[in-house]
Amino acid sequence: MKKWWAAAAGMAVYTMGAGMYFSNRIMYMKKKEEDFIQNREITAKRLDMKHFAELPKSEITINSPSGYGLKCLFIEPNNTDKWIIISHGVTENKINSIKYMNIFLKRGFNAVIYDHRRHGESGGKTSSYGHYEKFDLKAVVDELKSRKGPDITIGIHGESMGAATLLLYAGMLEDACDFYIADCPFSDFEDQLKHQIKKEVKLPSWTILPIGRTFIKIRDGYWTSEVSPISVIKNIKKPVLFIHSLPDTFIPADMTKKLYQEKTGPKQLYLAPYGAHAQSYNENSQEYQEAIDQFLKELVFK
Template sequence: MRKLLRILFSFLFFLTSFGVYFTNRIMYIKKKDEQLILNREKNAGRFDPDEFQYLPKREVSIPSPFGYELKMILVEPHSAKHYIIISHGVTENKINSIKYMKLFLERGFNAVIYDHRRHGESGGKTTSYGYYEKFDLKAVVNWLKKEKGPDLLLGIHGESMGAATMLLYAGMVEDGADFYISDCSFSDFKEQLSYLLKTEMKLTPRPLLPIADVFLRMRERYSLRDISPISVIQQIKNPILFIHSKKDTYILPSMTEALYEKKKGPKMLFLAENGAHAQSLNENKEDYEAAIDEFLREFGFLNKDT
């Protein structure tokens, strides 16, 4: 009897240890050093501090529905009520969004760049890969519409987790923007974790993911099943441009292709020839810009003379 109890205790201890360890890896994913991001973008010529300094802009802080502050920058060099919100990827911050912002400034848009929860200057203790972030994005959209009026032309561009956040937001109950650009989103977070467990950690997803899911629900009040852009993609009516690098081995391009196939209504797909994960713009700049121009013109968001 004692031996059986020891075995049972050891098994429960293993389950608990793994559940806490794995959910810690998810909730507290190691972020990139902010100075590293800054230096990387400066050295690559994607961020010029002097150029950025003289842009008409202001820093804004708004409350998240979860009690912390969201830090963002509103950049407004244009008089037209055309705006783009940039949603950055996991472990990054709003400095990484500047390269995308510049594309839209050149096309007559004003921009909002902001830090997700637990990233950059924003508050929040954990990362949820779009589950809680989508409500923060909704707060950003609502603030902008209240500030500038409901008649603005609004787009949202998301990279990686930021793209998943954007799709989850758009698929809730409202098409809050006029168009969306989804760059290298995962289609389903549980499927993505399963892939990473097998390829990076050489582990079998079963029964590890079900155990992790139980602990995630206890600790963060959501399930892995709740982070699934492909489950809501059919609810998004407005146009989406899907982008992914063919050589991405972190989030496979087949995930974006699946999202594209399931999306009903107006859509376009651009698969970049070069670049690893989230490098489609960096490694295919001309083709990336051409894809954006084609998308914006096709659906009437960019004048031919712009």
């Protein structure tokens, strides 16, 4: 009997410890400091603070349906009805979105950059890798249409979690924008978690994932299996440009290849030869912009 109780107590301790550790890692992934992001982008010559400061812009706080504020910048140097919304990755903030914004400003667009929940100047306590973020993205799209009119052209560019978010928004909520650019998204969050568990813990995912997903459901209100762009990709009828760097080991390029294969209708794929995760533009800037130009010319403004 004592051995049985000892085993049960040991299992309870393991379950609680593993569940809390796993869910904390997911919900509260350590964010990069704003100064670090800004200095990194300036040093790499991807950010000119003087130029950015001179751009005409409006600072707007949009109410999230989850009950906090989303800090947005509406940037309008061009007299146009073409808009791009930039959706950043986990641990980053809207400063990282400026380099992508500049691509589109040079092509005659205006832009919205904003901080996801729990990032930058926005509210929210946890990251959910697209589950709650897709509703926030809808709020940004709706606000843009409310301010600028329902007939404007809107595209969304997203990186990593931001790319998964835009695919979930378009596939699960409403295919309400005119085009999407998904840079290094995961195809399925649970598959991504299994990939990371194998790399970091060296244990079979079945020893951790069932416990972790249950704790996330209890603590943050969703099942990780619900965060699955691949399950909704066929709902997206508008053009999608998929981008991924082949050397990416954090989110394998095969995930983007699967998304591209499953997407029906207009689509394009650019696989960058250089760069780690979320580095496709940084390491292949000319080719990256050429892929966007081809996409816009052949599938969006044809």
